[in-house]
Amino acid sequence: MSKKFNEIPMGGNILEPGSAMQYKTGGWRAERPKHTPDDCLWLKNGTCLLCWIFCPDNAVKIAEKDGKRTYAFDYDYCKGCGICANECPNSCIEMESE
Amino acid sequence: MSVKLKDMIQSPQIMSSGHRMCAGCAAPPIIKIMGFALRGPTIICNATGCLEVATTIYPQTAWRIPWIHVAFENVAAVASGIVEGINAMKEKGRYKHEHVDVIAIGGDGGTFDIGFGSLSGALERGHDFVYMVYDNGAYQNTGIQRSGATLPGQETTTSWAGKAEPGKRERKKPIAEIVAAHRIPYVATVDPFHYRDFITKFRKALEVEGPAFIHAFSPCPRGWRSESSKSMELAKLAVETGIHPLYEIINGDEYIMSAPSKNLTELKPVDEYMKLQGQFKHLFSPQWEDFRKQVQEQVTADWERLKKKCGIA
Amino acid sequence: MNVPIPASKWRVSDEMTAATKSSKTTESSSNIEGLTGDAAIARALKQCDIDVLSAYPITPQTIIVEDYQRFFADGEVKTKVIPVESEHSAMSACIGASAAGARVATTSASAGLALMWEVLYCASGLRLPIVLAVANRALSAPINIHNDWSDSYGARDSGFIQMYCQSCQEAYDTTIMSFKIAENHSVLLPAMVCIDGFILSHNVEHVELLPDEVVRDFIGIRDPAQVLDPDKPITIGPICFTDYYFEVKEQQDRAMKEVFRVYKEVESEFEKISGRSYGIYETYRTKDADIVLLTHSSPAGTAKAVVDALRDRGERVGLLRLKLFRPFPAAEIGKELASAKAVAVFEKCLSFGAAANPLALEVRTALYEQPKRPLVTDFVIGLGGRDVPPTVIVEGYNKTKQYLEKGKAPFYETLGVRK
Numbered sequence: 001m002s003k004k005f006n007e008i009p010m011g012g013n014i015l016e017p018g019s020a021m022q023y024k025t026g027g028w029r030a031e032r033p034k035h036t037p038d039d040c041l042w043l044k045n046g047t048c049l050l051c052w053i054f055c056p057d058n059a060v061k062i063a064e065k066d067g068k069r070t071y072a073f074d075y076d077y078c079k080g081c082g083i084c085a086n087e088c089p090n091s092c093i094e095m096e097s098e
Numbered sequence: 099m100s101v102k103l104k105d106m107i108q109s110p111q112i113m114s115s116g117h118r119m120c121a122g123c124a125a126p127p128i129i130k131i132m133g134f135a136l137r138g139p140t141i142i143c144n145a146t147g148c149l150e151v152a153t154t155i156y157p158q159t160a161w162r163i164p165w166i167h168v169a170f171e172n173v174a175a176v177a178s179g180i181v182e183g184i185n186a187m188k189e190k191g192r193y194k195h196e197h198v199d200v201i202a203i204g205g206d207g208g209t210f211d212i213g214f215g216s217l218s219g220a221l222e223r224g225h226d227f228v229y230m231v232y233d234n235g236a237y238q239n240t241g242i243q244r245s246g247a248t249l250p251g252q253e254t255t256t257s258w259a260g261k262a263e264p265g266k267r268e269r270k271k272p273i274a275e276i277v278a279a280h281r282i283p284y285v286a287t288v289d290p291f292h293y294r295d296f297i298t299k300f301r302k303a304l305e306v307e308g309p310a311f312i313h314a315f316s317p318c319p320r321g322w323r324s325e326s327s328k329s330m331e332l333a334k335l336a337v338e339t340g341i342h343p344l345y346e347i348i349n350g351d352e353y354i355m356s357a358p359s360k361n362l363t364e365l366k367p368v369d370e371y372m373k374l375q376g377q378f379k380h381l382f383s384p385q386w387e388d389f390r391k392q393v394q395e396q397v398t399a400d401w402e403r404l405k406k407k408c409g410i411a
Numbered sequence: 412m413n414v415p416i417p418a419s420k421w422r423v424s425d426e427m428t429a430a431t432k433s434s435k436t437t438e439s440s441s442n443i444e445g446l447t448g449d450a451a452i453a454r455a456l457k458q459c460d461i462d463v464l465s466a467y468p469i470t471p472q473t474i475i476v477e478d479y480q481r482f483f484a485d486g487e488v489k490t491k492v493i494p495v496e497s498e499h500s501a502m503s504a505c506i507g508a509s510a511a512g513a514r515v516a517t518t519s520a521s522a523g524l525a526l527m528w529e530v531l532y533c534a535s536g537l538r539l540p541i542v543l544a545v546a547n548r549a550l551s552a553p554i555n556i557h558n559d560w561s562d563s564y565g566a567r568d569s570g571f572i573q574m575y576c577q578s579c580q581e582a583y584d585t586t587i588m589s590f591k592i593a594e595n596h597s598v599l600l601p602a603m604v605c606i607d608g609f610i611l612s613h614n615v616e617h618v619e620l621l622p623d624e625v626v627r628d629f630i631g632i633r634d635p636a637q638v639l640d641p642d643k644p645i646t647i648g649p650i651c652f653t654d655y656y657f658e659v660k661e662q663q664d665r666a667m668k669e670v671f672r673v674y675k676e677v678e679s680e681f682e683k684i685s686g687r688s689y690g691i692y693e694t695y696r697t698k699d700a701d702i703v704l705l706t707h708s709s710p711a712g713t714a715k716a717v718v719d720a721l722r723d724r725g726e727r728v729g730l731l732r733l734k735l736f737r738p739f740p741a742a743e744i745g746k747e748l749a750s751a752k753a754v755a756v757f758e759k760c761l762s763f764g765a766a767a768n769p770l771a772l773e774v775r776t777a778l779y780e781q782p783k784r785p786l787v788t789d790f791v792i793g794l795g796g797r798d799v800p801p802t803v804i805v806e807g808y809n810k811t812k813q814y815l816e817k818g819k820a821p822f823y824e825t826l827g828v829r830k
Contacts, residue, residue: 002654005661010599011538012156012659013637014646020116020153020160028121049103053293054330056126058115062107077115081122081319082327095327139641143507154649164639167648168506168533175500179465179507179515180639182491186462187513189489192632198641216503219496 025057029080031095033073039090043069051084051093060084101294106134110162112142117160118152122319122326124333125149125232127290132201132230132314134293135300140199141166141180145173145208148239149232171212174220174229177202181225199228199304206233206247210271214246221280221309228303228310231273234318242321246271249341251372251381251393254321259380264389269396274347277311281350284310289333289342292358299346299356315342323376332374340365340401345408353407360410365401368394446618448611449474451579452518452544452604454618455586457482458626461542462513465493465504469523470556471608472546476518498523502530502541509539510647512635514590517541520608521548524562528569534601535570535663537648540593540633541601543571544586546612547708547759549795557796558608559759560708564769570663572602572670573737575707579616582606584687585734587621590630591677597669599636603737607709609796625684667738674735691740694747696722697729702811703748703785705774706757707733710792710799714757717804728808736770741777748778753786753820755811757804759793767823786815789823803827 009015041048042062046069052060059078063070085093112133119126125148142165144150150167153160168176181200187193202220204213209231217229236254237243244257248266253259257266278285283306286299296314303310315336317329324332336342337358344356369390372378381390405411446454453475456464466476482488495501498519505515519527524545534541545563549555563573572592576582585604593602606612621629637645651659674691682688696718697703704714711732721728731747731754748754758770767775771789778784790807793799803826814820 003658005658005665008157008655008658008662010637010662011536011647012649012651012655014154014157014159014649015637016159017162017644017646018114018160019158020155021114022158023116023118023155025116025118047103049107050330053106053131054127054290056119056121056123057117058111058113058130064107074115079121080326081329082325083122083127083330086327087330141511141639141641151650154646156649156651156655159646159649161646162644164641164644165646166507166510166639168503168537169530172500172503172530175495175503176507176510178493178495178500179463179504179509179513180511181507182465182493182504183463183508183511183513183515186489186491186508187511190460190462195641215496216500219500222496223493 024076025079026076029078030098031080031082032075032098033078033080033082033084033093034096035071035073036092036094037071038092040071040092041090043071048089050087050089054083054087056081056083101134101297109134112136112161112163113153114160114162116158118155119148120320122329123148124290124316124318124329125234128232128314128316131290131293131296132300135297135304136199137301137304138197138199139195140201143173143177143180143200143202145202145204145213146170147205147208149203149205151239170208172216173202173204173208173213174217177227177229178220178223178225181227202227202229204229204231205239206231206235207237207245210246210273217277218280221277221282224308226308228300228312230312230314232314232316234316234321236321238318238321247273249393250396251378251386251389253377253380264381264386265377274311274313278347278350282309282311283307283349285347287313287315287342287344289315289337289344291330291333292337292344295344295356295358321377324374328374332371335366335371335374338362338366339368339371340397341368341371343401343404345404353404355405355408355410365398368397442620443617444620445615446579447474447613447615448579448582448606449546449613450478451583451618452586452606453478454620455583456516457488458621458623459514459587459590459630460627461490461516463491463493463505463508463515464517465495465501465508465515466517466519467495467498467501467523469498469520471548471612472518472520472544474612475544498526499530502527502534505541506530506534506537506539509541510537510639512633512638514594514633515541516544518544518546520546521550521562524566525550528566531566531569531571533648536659538599538663538666539601540590540599542586542589542593543601543603545603545605546608547605548608555795556608558610559794559796561760563603563605564760566603567737567769570600570667571737572600573605574602574734575605575736576611577708577711577732579611579614579618580687581689582611583618583620584681584685587626587630588677588681592670592673594633595673596636598666598673600666600670605708610709621685629681629684670735670738671740689734691735692744693732693734695730695732697731697747697751699727700729701727701752702808702815703729703731703751703754704757704804704808705731705733705754705770707736710757710759710804713799713801714804717801717808720801721805721808739773739777741773744774745777745781748785749781749783751785753788753811753815754778755807756787756789757792757807758789761791761794761825771823786811786820788814788820791823791825792827797827799827
């Protein structure tokens with residue numbers, strides 16, 4: 001930070017795509033989502049993913065490898081908006097106070 | 099285009115985490131869903147507004163595809179220049195990409211109001227680009243001032259609800275229809291809740307030759323005084339109450355009602371949409387009972403008019 | 412005290428309106444045509460093979476775009492001409508195209524330039540080379556289509572390079588050079604090429620055109636520095652707060668200073684292909700001059716004739732004709748004028764409420780550090796296209812002489828107005 005005029009790119013351009021990742025927004029959170037895997041359709045049969053689609057902060061981390069599916073929240077970025085909990089059709093996500 | 103979850107998972111995220119949009123803002127999901135519809139190299143032009151400011155706070159950017167912001171009222175003109183600059187360089191044999199899609203994004207202030215001249219000009223000139231407005235119903239970025247997209251009865255910091263006034267009195271500009279009147283090949287209304295409908299339409303918008311316009315409904319917890327968790331629910335309710343019906347307009351006059359709207363047996367009362375938001379709270383006092391009824395009548399009348407245009411009895 | 416001069420003395424010879432040097436190096440392949448200033452600029456733009464021309468009609472620059480649209484209609488150019496709905500969009504489209512890596516130009520004047528104002532600063536702040544031909548015209552109100560410099564002088568802080576031309580030939584030559592200056596990687600700034608509305612824009616003069624291939628080889632293809640490229644995605648135009656905005660402006664200021672060097676380099680190359688050069692300013696009979704007249708554009712031609720006539724009467728007078736107003740060559744001009752007793756500035760702009768007017772403010776600043784600071788008089792002339800006959804220049808000269816005797820001059824005064 002605090003670079004001199006000749007140490008930054010021309011015209012205020014930002015050359016590194018997605019560099020906002022350096023800024024962790026998790027500190028904004030008042031409530032954190034908690035995922036109960038039992039009825040999660042993604043884990044069950046690889047469908048739904050409304051929480052992942054609607055998450056404004058890409059804080060729902062899902063993966064599928066060799067038929068195995070995983071699910072986690074990225075608390076570095078989750079702002080605790082609660083959209084995931086509100087939209088989950090099977091009420092697998094609950095918001096808990098930080 | 100078919101919208102498969104499998105493909106969506108594989109699709110690169112065009113905007114990263116770490117942006118400073120408010121918690122629960124619907125604009126980032128709108129961008130994410132738009133990203134699922136992309137078909138190749140793409141350049142984004144962003145008008146001044148929440149999205150522009152909160153995603154590119156120097157020295158960091160959330161954008162992973164080429165992105166430019168110039169000013170508030172000119173995003174369609176900037177996009178015009180990019181499209182034609184690329185076309186010229188291509189014709190002269192000095193552009194490496196076979197095709198690049200150009201998307202202009204503006205908020206409702208930058209689209210309905212200050213950027214309207216620039217938008218209209220670009221539509222008339224017929225550049226091959228997509229313009230998307232994310233409509234959160236006011237100048238939220240500058241502190242919730244009324245815009246041409248603000249609904250009647252909506253309280254903003256320049257249309258207060260007071261002893262004498264029910265918030266904004268005037269109706270919302272029917273922007274999709276105004277844009278369609280330019281006889282451009284494709285106009286569609288979308289919302290993030292109905293994301294499959296959104297992706298399909300956005301892809302169509304990219305694929306048509308010439309300008310296309312997408313009107314995306316974007317709930318704003320900060321400005322609307324709604325719970326941050328309710329943004330997708332509000333988007334859904336806006337469709338179900340007829341506040342933001344989903345439809346397409348082909349070549350300016352062929353209206354097609356989209357499934358989520360078409361499948362409604364009847365509209366839900368607008369009250370259900372309003373009740374979730376602090377900005378309409380005053381309308382539920384006896385003083386504004388009649389005004390609220392008038393808003394409902396207007397929404398119903400607009401819905402009937404739209405149905406007629408779509409050939410639905 | 413006043414020096415009467417017979418009317419026959421007021422004939423400006425061809426030599427005076429042509430370039431300072433005109434030794435021809437390419438006479439076999441050159442081609443002379445009668446062109447207006449606007450038409451000359453259109454021809455230059457055509458030869459520069461611009462990718463995008465985005466412009467909106469306003470008198471008196473319209474001919475540039477009309478001519479260019481004819482080239483387009485006849486299939487003579489591969490340029491994409493964007494007939495935008497406003498000047499604001501004209502500059503905005505230029506910004507977009509330039510950011511995509513294209514070579515771009517636009518033209519405007521007066522109210523049109525005023526409508527562009529906001530985005531002029533965006534073009535320079537984003538460090539995008541764009542050539543903007545301005546046919547200088549007065550600003551409303553009252554509405555007036557004729558020449559003064561209020562429009563581009565008003566934009567003097569916008570970060571555009573500003574070059575003022577005195578002849579149609581110079582307009583043609585400068586337009587060609589402007590791309591090479593603006594696109595230079597030490598500069599990367601937009602540039603205005605200014606001609607006096609009607610006086611030059613609509614006045615036919617002999618213009619020697621260079622062969623297409625000579626111009627093409629001279630300016631080459633634009634090599635953009637940082638562009639909107641899907642293979643290397645960058646963010647252009649983010650929000651910079653208190654922590655970095657100032658550093659970005661420091662860069663911009665330094666880039667502007669590079670223009671002096673780059674201008675000279677480009678012009679010396681241009682001289683090789685054309686035999687013509689102008690300099691960032693031109694001096695005429697200033698060597699032993701007690702009083703130096705200082706102006707630019709069309710009044711400079713008139714002032715040259717006045718200098719000759721006054722010299723015939725034994726007056727020790729010369730002329731400094733400025734070409735580059737932004738960046739302002741303060742150090743060089745300061746030195747150049749250091750030995751004069753007085754400098755009489757003639758400018759077609761009134762800066763309401765200011766201590767003096769834009770050109771004189773610069774000149775006074777440039778001279779402030781000189782050990783024997785010359786007296787500077789500031790004459791506002793020719794607003795709204797009011798004719799500037801030699802008598803007005805002579806009146807300014809005579810007044811300067813009087814003030815010199817008194818050792819005191821007003822900050823500025825208007826000349827040629829009924830009062």
